[in-house]
Every structure is written in C-alpha cells, then in structure tokens.
Amino acid sequence: MRKDTSGNRLIQNLREDYRASTLEIQDTKSDPVEQFKVWFDEALRAEVPEPNAMTLATATLDGIPSARIVLLKKYDTDGFVFYTNYGSRKGQELLLNPRAALVFCWLDLQRQIRIEGHVEMLSKEASQTYFQSRPKSSQIGAWVSHQSQLTKSDRSELEARELALKERFKGVDQLPLPDNWGGFRVIPDNYEFWQGRTSRLHDRIFYEKEGETWGRVRLEP
Numbered sequence: 136m137r138k139d140t141s142g143n144r145l146i147q148n149l150r151e152d153y154r155a156s157t158l159e160i161q162d163t164k165s166d167p168v169e170q171f172k173v174w175f176d177e178a179l180r181a182e183v184p185e186p187n188a189m190t191l192a193t194a195t196l197d198g199i200p201s202a203r204i205v206l207l208k209k210y211d212t213d214g215f216v217f218y219t220n221y222g223s224r225k226g227q228e229l230l231l232n233p234r235a236a237l238v239f240c241w242l243d244l245q246r247q248i249r250i251e252g253h254v255e256m257l258s259k260e261a262s263q264t265y266f267q268s269r270p271k272s273s274q275i276g277a278w279v280s281h282q283s284q285l286t287k288s289d290r291s292e293l294e295a296r297e298l299a300l301k302e303r304f305k306g307v308d309q310l311p312l313p314d315n316w317g318g319f320r321v322i323p324d325n326y327e328f329w330q331g332r333t334s335r336l337h338d339r340i341f342y343e344k345e346g347e348t349w350g351r352v353r354l355e356p
C-alpha cells in the first residue's frame with residue numbers, strides 16, 4: 136500500500152471534543168440581537184482575538200459564491216454593518232445581488248453564529264462619518280487601493296500611489312470620502328447560534344422572523 140505523505144492522515148485525525156458549555160433554548164433571549172450581544176460580550180471578556188471578524192459570503196446573479204473575512208463595525212436591531220470598496224468583488228456582487236451570509240466563529244468558546252439576510256447600502260453621510268473616524272493611514276489606504284483589480288506590477292506602483300496621496304493630503308486629518316467606498320448593512324432574516332458539544336451532538340438554536348417577532352426552534356446537530 137502506498138504511504139500517505141500528503142498529510143491527509145493527520146488531517147482526518149484532527150478532532151476536538153467540545154465540552155466548554157451548553158445551550159438550552161430556555162436560556163436564550165427571545166430577540167436574537169440580544170442573544171448576539173450576550174455572546175459577543177462574552178467573547179470580549181474572554182479576549183477572543185478579533186471577535187468582530189466575520190466571514191462574509193456573497194454570490195453572483197448566477198449563484199457563484201465567494202467568501203472572505205471582514206470586520207463588523209456596528210450592530211443593532213437594524214442589522215450588521217461593515218465597510219468596503221464598492222468596486223471590490225464583494226462590493227460588486229452585493230450591488231447586483233443584495234443577499235449575504237455572515238459567520239462568526241469563536242473557537243476559544245466553541246461557538247459559532249450564522250446569519251443570513253438581505254443587504255442595503257448605508258447613506259453617504261453615515262459612510263463619511265465612519266470613514267473620517269478612521270486613522271489617517273487607513274483613510275489613505277482606502278483612497279490608494281483599487282481593490283480586487285489586477286495589478287500591473289509589484290507593490291511599487293501601489294506604494295507610489297500611497298506616497299502621492301500622503302503628499303496630496305499633507306496636513307489634512309479627515310480626508311474626503313472616496314466615491315467608491317462605503318458601508319453595507321446586512322439585515323437578518325434568520326440566525327443560528329451553535330454551541331459545540333461532546334460526541335458531535337451540538338446545540339443549535341435557530342431564529343427566524345415571523346412578522347414583527349422572532350420564532351425560536353432547536354435544530355438537530
């Protein structure tokens with residue numbers, strides 16, 4: 136038999152027996168935003184690295200998916216907000232097909248939250264307020280990058296544009312908002328809160344909008 140040197144044998148034997156906590160439906164909040172806050176605050180107290188990092192999944196009109204990590208910048212009953220370059224792949228897909236899925240994965244707590252919903256653009260005023268609150272270097276970075284576009288050379292062209300922008304905005308702390316940059320809000324249609332359990336018999340509490348209220352059910356692991 137040929138020896139497996141690819142590392143697959145090691146990969147298939149990687150497993151963790153989750154025992155950190157449990158999740159009973161009677162212990163969850165009736166409003167999923169409140170339940171999200173409970174878990175997010177616990178992630179903050181546990182000093183989970185970058186707890187606002189979330190996977191954002193989008194798709195083309197043909198249903199071709201793509202996913203990447205972005206940073207949550209605000210959440211409330213209106214939805215979950217992040218910012219990006221509108222010309223990027225995710226920006227273009229959301230403008231044409233305004234549906235998205237989010238995943239928060241906090242392995243230290245053996246927890247995952249999945250959110251699916253529709254998407255809307257933030258107003259220019261809201262995007263500008265956030266943009267001008269960022270460090271100046273981040274503002275310049277947004278101006279410099281033609282995100283997701285094919286580069287013609289190594290980083291030298293990018294760095295040259297950065298130097299030119301630094302000179303252009305020398306002495307300016309709040310740069311104007313680029314036309315191709317701003318925020319999106321994911322407005323949830325459903326949530327799933329996942330707590331890892333032993334023997335892979337995980338706890339899954341699913342919320343779905345029912346008119347003006349939310350229904351809760353337990354899903355099989």
